[in-house]
Amino acid sequence: MNNEVTLLKGNEAIAYAAIRCGADAFFGYPITPQSEIIETLSLLKPWETTGMVVVQAESEVASINMVYGGAGAGKRVFTTSSSPGVALMQEGISFMAGSEIPGVIVNVQRGGPGLGTIQPSQSDYFQATRGGGNGDYNVIVLAPNSVQEMADFMDLAFTLAFRYRNPAMILSDGVIGQMMEKVVLPEQKPRRTEEQIRKECPWATIGRTKDRQPNILTSLELKPEIMEARNIHLQEKYATIREKEVRYETINCEDADYLIVAFGSAARISEKSMEIARGKGEKVGLFRPITLWPFPERQLAEIAKGKKGILVAEINAGQMVEDVRLAINGAVPVEHFGRLGGIVPDPQEIVEALETKMMRK
Amino acid sequence: MTENDIISPENLVYKKPELMNDTPMHYCPGCSHGVVHKLIAEIIEEMGMEEKTVGVSPVGCAVFAYRYLDIDWQEAAHGRAPALATAIKRLWPDRLVFTYQGDGDLACIGTAETIHALNRGEHIAIIFINNAIYGMTGGQMAPTTLIGQKTSTCPYGRDPELHGYPLNITEIASTLRGTCYVSRQSVDTVGSILKAKKAIRKAFEASMKGLGSSLVEIVSTCNSGWKLSPAEANEWMREKMFKEYVKGDLKDTTNLK
Ligand SMILES: Cc1ncc(C[n+]2csc(CCOP(=O)(O)OP(=O)(O)O)c2C)c(N)n1
Ligand code: SF4
Numbered sequence: 067m068n069n070e071v072t073l074l075k076g077n078e079a080i081a082y083a084a085i086r087c088g089a090d091a092f093f094g095y096p097i098t099p100q101s102e103i104i105e106t107l108s109l110l111k112p113w114e115t116t117g118m119v120v121v122q123a124e125s126e127v128a129s130i131n132m133v134y135g136g137a138g139a140g141k142r143v144f145t146t147s148s149s150p151g152v153a154l155m156q157e158g159i160s161f162m163a164g165s166e167i168p169g170v171i172v173n174v175q176r177g178g179p180g181l182g183t184i185q186p187s188q189s190d191y192f193q194a195t196r197g198g199g200n201g202d203y204n205v206i207v208l209a210p211n212s213v214q215e216m217a218d219f220m221d222l223a224f225t226l227a228f229r230y231r232n233p234a235m236i237l238s239d240g241v242i243g244q245m246m247e248k249v250v251l252p253e254q255k256p257r258r259t260e261e262q263i264r265k266e267c268p269w270a271t272i273g274r275t276k277d278r279q280p281n282i283l284t285s286l287e288l289k290p291e292i293m294e295a296r297n298i299h300l301q302e303k304y305a306t307i308r309e310k311e312v313r314y315e316t317i318n319c320e321d322a323d324y325l326i327v328a329f330g331s332a333a334r335i336s337e338k339s340m341e342i343a344r345g346k347g348e349k350v351g352l353f354r355p356i357t358l359w360p361f362p363e364r365q366l367a368e369i370a371k372g373k374k375g376i377l378v379a380e381i382n383a384g385q386m387v388e389d390v391r392l393a394i395n396g397a398v399p400v401e402h403f404g405r406l407g408g409i410v411p412d413p414q415e416i417v418e419a420l421e422t423k424m425m426r427k
Numbered sequence: 428m429t430e431n432d433i434i435s436p437e438n439l440v441y442k443k444p445e446l447m448n449d450t451p452m453h454y455c456p457g458c459s460h461g462v463v464h465k466l467i468a469e470i471i472e473e474m475g476m477e478e479k480t481v482g483v484s485p486v487g488c489a490v491f492a493y494r495y496l497d498i499d500w501q502e503a504a505h506g507r508a509p510a511l512a513t514a515i516k517r518l519w520p521d522r523l524v525f526t527y528q529g530d531g532d533l534a535c536i537g538t539a540e541t542i543h544a545l546n547r548g549e550h551i552a553i554i555f556i557n558n559a560i561y562g563m564t565g566g567q568m569a570p571t572t573l574i575g576q577k578t579s580t581c582p583y584g585r586d587p588e589l590h591g592y593p594l595n596i597t598e599i600a601s602t603l604r605g606t607c608y609v610s611r612q613s614v615d616t617v618g619s620i621l622k623a624k625k626a627i628r629k630a631f632e633a634s635m636k637g638l639g640s641s642l643v644e645i646v647s648t649c650n651s652g653w654k655l656s657p658a659e660a661n662e663w664m665r666e667k668m669f670k671e672y673v674k675g676d677l678k679d680t681t682n683l684k
Pocket of ligand 1: 487489505528529531532533556561563564569649
């Protein structure tokens, strides 16, 4: 077991972890606050060690389509960007979902709309969890709350993407990307061999051998009956993912009167808010969705039973709160607290929101 | 002479390439696409690359190219084929990777992906079908539409004041340091078909030898879009298109035959 502790930025952890989990290629375009990822990769020169390919693409449109091409050829391929760049990738992500191509996208979010700000935000929640491009589809979304989880989720994202032949996203933000923490990097795994790829990805386009039909990766179908059947197949796949891949964390939820529901950096801040509130004698717990899609709706509804109220703390104008309300379905009062424009709330503000919005103090 | 004599090997003068299946093509009679498909299939077989080729099809009339050639295919979003091909080739360097794209796909919505893949010198071959119109969507103006040519979105003829000028992207490609072979051909006569085949073969070989990127433009007919009979379309192409899009090799640093 590797248990060597290093001090890294979240962005750097992504780069190191990707190499170590046997990624075959990175394609990306620089944008703040995540340019350290491509810079770190370029400095580490993994093409000389593991053989991993690193290409600075001409745009995020090209990056995601390179992910399409490489992952469609059975390889572990990823791209990283921040909000405006991820907006540009939506066409490619939709095509990947339609053609059932597994690839990983990391979004280190910044505030919008438009060019917005280079400061952190969580305002791409809707875009990430609702599909984001055209058509009925979903992307598996993981929300890390630490540098350690940035490193750990890289391999997990690839595993989930290939298990379901679906794009998977790590939805991080400028706080997690830029902060430095202690991290234990994953063990170095070898990249998969051609033989392994042929076995694991019989659908991959790597040259048609005589023993099989041509592999064709396309999202197009003009016959509505066939296209409907394909869509139903996708929906069934999403139902399986909903059933099997929900991930979340609970802290102090059992005896709590009030719950804070928060993800990523907001959850990290809310841990402190919870401690402050507990210090004042208020029984507050934290529920942290780790998969934003699939959202832990049944689990949250179960834990929320009998609570006096739920505060959803986000760094946006109120996005995940909609999923919380759908899950709770009116059983418990749900309020939202958020800061906008790149302002990161401090723990005290969330305590005050709990007091004024929930406890009516 | 019996039927058996006719099909005996020594009497065989022409055979459809094995890679081409029997799926009826959706192309209009007289369209150039089908001929170019056949050439590609022949070349892959002649190079012995049947099991090692990945094609990338465009959005445009050739979107269904994957139905006709029994190789592995990826279908790209409109204009993005060179980005897909970049990754496939970088990750599987011993495979033959080519894109097949129309003028709208390659020279309009995908201009950036095309130029940058060529300029990076990716070891891929791009087959570019220039028919001066958007065939698939019903005959709108393309970046390569000629001045004065009528289409459904320039029904009074392309006017540079209103619509800008035809884009000679193959000339641009020939100035990029990443390209090793850039050629413009057509498939309207037996002679031109043979030349086009030679050009595509050179592009494929250059990509396998890692010499750089190649682009082969095929000046093509879209008789449906042009609203001409197949024979008239060939005439119109020779008379008008060959003036703007002059045939021949624009660049060749490959030293290949
Ligand atoms: C993003 C996007 N925009 C527009 C279209 C519609 N569209 C499909 S094919 C095409 C043009 C095709 O023309 P060309 O590339 O010249 O190929 P041809 O059909 O002439 O062979 C357009 C505009 C699309 N499919 N996707
Ligand atoms: S519309 Fe034009 S390009 Fe399309 S198949 Fe018909 S002739 Fe060919």
